[in-house]
């Protein structure tokens with residue numbers, strides 16, 4: 001049997017598969033579809049350190065080959081998160097990478113410290129890329145200086161692996177990736193969904209409650225693969241690749257571009273069996289191609 005284990009900055013994953021934050025259940029509901037231990041790691045929905053209502057509905061709309069969303073990171077209070085979610089997350093038998101966000105550096109520092117002190121998580125993903133917020137997220141991930149300053153501050157709060165989740169910002173994603181690496185990030189997750197919108201031709205008004213949203217799903221895959229390819233050339237830290245992955249072929253494409261692990265996102269809304277099927281198919285592909293170790297594929301398109 002080929003080796004499927006990958007190591008993301010000390011997070012030992014028994015296979016390269018995780019889920020895109022916000023696209024998979026948080027409270028055990030995923031067990032209805034397949035055993036959670038099939039995944040290499042779980043990445044739950046981004047949380048804030050305070051209660052937040054999120055964006056007005058409608059929050060989702062279909063697009064050709066994709067999904068438009070504008071959820072806005074609704075969040076429970078920290079107290080409710082600890083009481084309701086942490087007991088469920090504690091029982092998960094695979095590494096859990098908690099995604100967090102803040103409006104300011106201070107809020108990121110606060111939530112990272114709180115999460116780290118719980119002693120439950122294998123790593124922390126810093127959402128520097130939510131496209132649907134007025135404050136925080138994207139304002140850090142689209143600016144090399146702001147992301148560097150932020151990572152330096154949160155780095156002091158935790159010994160856990162820090163993963164910076166970046167936006168698909170063509171003009172400077174490579175500079176941001178270099179900045180977060182030099183500031184102490186241990187890995188990069190990419191990409192978050194690019195900003196997008198739809199207008200109802202009947203009403204001639206925006207479809208989403210927030211007017212502007214973000215596009216995810218197969219429509220963005222070639223963009224994501226290209227950006228992983230560029231960032232892989234620029235940094236040495238591992239990359240968790242995502243954006244439109246639906247099957248094992250996409251997994252191989254992302255890994256060949258330079259991703260060491262991959263996340264399944266929007267496909268989870270369409271096909272709850274996509275992950276178990278892709279895992280089996282990946283294993284068969286490795287066997288058929290005489291590849292002993294899935295790590296051999298990482299970056300091989302660059303050779």
Ligand SMILES: Cc1cc2nc3c(=O)[nH]c(=O)nc-3n(C[C@H](O)[C@H](O)[C@H](O)COP(=O)(O)O)c2cc1C
Nearest residue numbers: 020021022046069191192216217243244245265266
């Ligand atoms: C409904 C929805 C909610 C999302 N929520 C989050 C979130 O809370 N935090 C985050 O970092 N990314 C969030 N994302 C982005 C995904 O994690 C992923 O980066 C993006 O959708 C690209 O992957 P995909 O095309 O496979 O979905 C969300 C995406 C969708 C569709």
